[in-house]
Amino acid sequence: MTEKSSPTDPIHARGSGATIADVAQAAGVSVATVSRALSGNYPVAKATRERIFRSVTDLGYVANAHARALAGATTRTVGIIINDVADPFFAYIARGVERQASAEGRMCLITATHGDKERELALVDLMREQRTDAVILVGGASDDPRYRKQMADRARALAAAGSSLVLCGRPSLGVGVPTKMVTYDNEGGAFAITDYLISQGHRRILYVGGPRDFSTTASRLAGFYRALDARGIERDPSLVHEGAFGRGFGYSRMRELLDQAIDFTAVFGANDLVAAGILEALEERGIRVPQDVSVVGYDDVPVASELRPRLTTVRVPLEELGREAVRLALSQSPHDAGASSDNTLTVGTHIVIRDSVSAPNKT
Amino acid sequence: MTEKSSPTDPIHARGSGATIADVAQAAGVSVATVSRALSGNYPVAKATRERIFRSVTDLGYVANAHARALAGATTRTVGIIINDVADPFFAYIARGVERQASAEGRMCLITATHGDKERELALVDLMREQRTDAVILVGGASDDPRYRKQMADRARALAAAGSSLVLCGRPSLGVGVPTKMVTYDNEGGAFAITDYLISQGHRRILYVGGPRDFSTTASRLAGFYRALDARGIERDPSLVHEGAFGRGFGYSRMRELLDQAIDFTAVFGANDLVAAGILEALEERGIRVPQDVSVVGYDDVPVASELRPRLTTVRVPLEELGREAVRLALSQSPHDAGASSDNTLTVGTHIVIRDSVSAPNKT
DNA sequence: CTAGAAATAGTAAGCGTTTACTATGGAGAA
DNA sequence: TTCTCCATAGTAAACGCTTACTATTTCTAG
Numbered sequence: 176m177t178e179k180s181s182p183t184d185p186i187h188a189r190g191s192g193a194t195i196a197d198v199a200q201a202a203g204v205s206v207a208t209v210s211r212a213l214s215g216n217y218p219v220a221k222a223t224r225e226r227i228f229r230s231v232t233d234l235g236y237v238a239n240a241h242a243r244a245l246a247g248a249t250t251r252t253v254g255i256i257i258n259d260v261a262d263p264f265f266a267y268i269a270r271g272v273e274r275q276a277s278a279e280g281r282m283c284l285i286t287a288t289h290g291d292k293e294r295e296l297a298l299v300d301l302m303r304e305q306r307t308d309a310v311i312l313v314g315g316a317s318d319d320p321r322y323r324k325q326m327a328d329r330a331r332a333l334a335a336a337g338s339s340l341v342l343c344g345r346p347s348l349g350v351g352v353p354t355k356m357v358t359y360d361n362e363g364g365a366f367a368i369t370d371y372l373i374s375q376g377h378r379r380i381l382y383v384g385g386p387r388d389f390s391t392t393a394s395r396l397a398g399f400y401r402a403l404d405a406r407g408i409e410r411d412p413s414l415v416h417e418g419a420f421g422r423g424f425g426y427s428r429m430r431e432l433l434d435q436a437i438d439f440t441a442v443f444g445a446n447d448l449v450a451a452g453i454l455e456a457l458e459e460r461g462i463r464v465p466q467d468v469s470v471v472g473y474d475d476v477p478v479a480s481e482l483r484p485r486l487t488t489v490r491v492p493l494e495e496l497g498r499e500a501v502r503l504a505l506s507q508s509p510h511d512a513g514a515s516s517d518n519t520l521t522v523g524t525h526i527v528i529r530d531s532v533s534a535p536n537k538t
Numbered sequence: 539m540t541e542k543s544s545p546t547d548p549i550h551a552r553g554s555g556a557t558i559a560d561v562a563q564a565a566g567v568s569v570a571t572v573s574r575a576l577s578g579n580y581p582v583a584k585a586t587r588e589r590i591f592r593s594v595t596d597l598g599y600v601a602n603a604h605a606r607a608l609a610g611a612t613t614r615t616v617g618i619i620i621n622d623v624a625d626p627f628f629a630y631i632a633r634g635v636e637r638q639a640s641a642e643g644r645m646c647l648i649t650a651t652h653g654d655k656e657r658e659l660a661l662v663d664l665m666r667e668q669r670t671d672a673v674i675l676v677g678g679a680s681d682d683p684r685y686r687k688q689m690a691d692r693a694r695a696l697a698a699a700g701s702s703l704v705l706c707g708r709p710s711l712g713v714g715v716p717t718k719m720v721t722y723d724n725e726g727g728a729f730a731i732t733d734y735l736i737s738q739g740h741r742r743i744l745y746v747g748g749p750r751d752f753s754t755t756a757s758r759l760a761g762f763y764r765a766l767d768a769r770g771i772e773r774d775p776s777l778v779h780e781g782a783f784g785r786g787f788g789y790s791r792m793r794e795l796l797d798q799a800i801d802f803t804a805v806f807g808a809n810d811l812v813a814a815g816i817l818e819a820l821e822e823r824g825i826r827v828p829q830d831v832s833v834v835g836y837d838d839v840p841v842a843s844e845l846r847p848r849l850t851t852v853r854v855p856l857e858e859l860g861r862e863a864v865r866l867a868l869s870q871s872p873h874d875a876g877a878s879s880d881n882t883l884t885v886g887t888h889i890v891i892r893d894s895v896s897a898p899n900k901t
Numbered sequence: 902c903t904a905g906a907a908a909t910a911g912t913a914a915g916c917g918t919t920t921a922c923t924a925t926g927g928a929g930a931a
Numbered sequence: 932t933t934c935t936c937c938a939t940a941g942t943a944a945a946c947g948c949t950t951a952c953t954a955t956t957t958c959t960a961g
Binding site: 204205206207208211217218219220223242244245246247 | 937938939940941942943945946947948
């Protein structure tokens, strides 16, 4: 045993990591041969190959992914941009992305915007720097035209570089912008659950949560309104209260609304987290759910079934959404043009009925 | 407007992305000057710099991160390896890592093992290929000696390459293995909450969940036993039921245990998810918590306070754990040798008392 | 004025791979 | 026996950046 490396200690090479040249030297061949033996796309004599693999393990060699990427091979990485890693909505989508990516032999670069549009743009650029095979942008988007234009520019740049931008659960950037899309039926789910509420006899339904001017909010509200219209119930602006997603918002806004003694029999939380906050505010005031007030949410995140009463909500196949996003991203379909063709995929939503809704109290 | 690019369409460069040479040509300078203007670590005349930046935006240029990494600059990336992105325990740690990394100007490569040891080793190699500035390994570990040895080899390889391996919430790989560690007081938290249960009068406490031969399980059980010992309560092996983390395990195992008519007045769920499952099984049988049986969990993940009754549990500062991990990883401290020195950091845990514990029923 | 120090810009040598091309040594064909 | 064709292996040219050196100007001080 020369130096300080012991035979039982294969990976501990000297210096800052062995290169392919070291392996070549150790095996007594050229670097080209090592490269070929490793990638296996070119014939290498069996004996040579074995000698090379032995040197590889002896030296603890791993290829430098950057050199490899630079030399033309693909990066084998997909990037995903979400709002927040710890928000279950995003976490489940990320899980789907991560799983599908690794099933297709890719790494997964997960980053978070924390709701900052500028940061989102910057992150897309970062992924572009990383030359990821695709970048998946998740969650509702702002409809600020300047922002849309900047994102469209990036979509084009990505496309020009052979990568692709896939929009997951967010609206198109416009015709002609090269993107792929996978969405879920936001409007339909909102329609269905509102209709369910109405069918139970509710007429005055509060809508709480979701950032204003945000695509997700817009489509959920659209479904909400469509259901109202379909049953001939008048839209009452004083009943819709946008603001934010998140438990804290649901809780505090519900408290305020309770103080205002508004007349309602049911509450539609913009997502399950908001609904959780609403439930807490209600519980705090001694208002029983569903006997006094019915509550529904959206997403069917795991916490929905931990709440008491268990929350009636709209199920969104989050993990599936993530998987489809990478399938689409990695498929050869030449992302292109408009919203139709096979560059768009919509997964369905359906309501799941649990215990937070009943007929309104006939007061 | 030449070609098809319009002046309002800056990023859409022709071909597969502009290179630094394109920018240099457009600005009429050498690539070296562009590189310097961009990195800003060398004087460049103001007029030149402006010309360069204009070309950069005109062409939608972003540097090729791989070329940059290859040319010697650091990769500015930290890798984190967790079990599952959608498990809140890991998700919150990941959030801390992600935030601190981005605060320190790094990207974050998040990968998941799904509990597969082999995959974990492979992922470390993958990160080594990526030349990440550090790799953070999160969560309990197996104590299989072969595995430990392989991981130790990788720790050395990483160290040799100037990177570092930080163990987050898992035991040391042994003296002399170059790692950094950030842990939380698992044993102490388990002791505290067990002692709390005992102080309420419980004597027969069921311990449910957590993989056997897993470091986290081992230290939680150690705390559990120490508390029992301290109060002179006999250890009863028939009361401890290891198995897995996760809601499903808690639910099904609790059902089995209920069928066996074992004598107990409290249940210690190995983590909050297990506790959630336990609660459901109990509710299903009409057993009231805490009147009939008390339940506690571990981690204080958000769902703990959504459960009814609200779960009394041990708070682990998950996000802080993640932040500290990257602080430590990126600090210059020459990770080295044993478990002491400033390469190890332990954050405290404390119990949070909610509604799932009361004095046992005097039957 | 002029030597010497900034300030600014250019040249070119890597960084570690992949891969098109080229070279060599038999095996089988003619 | 000579020629052609495989199977193997080597050479060297990218890939797109950073940076140590070197080469100009332009000041500034003596």
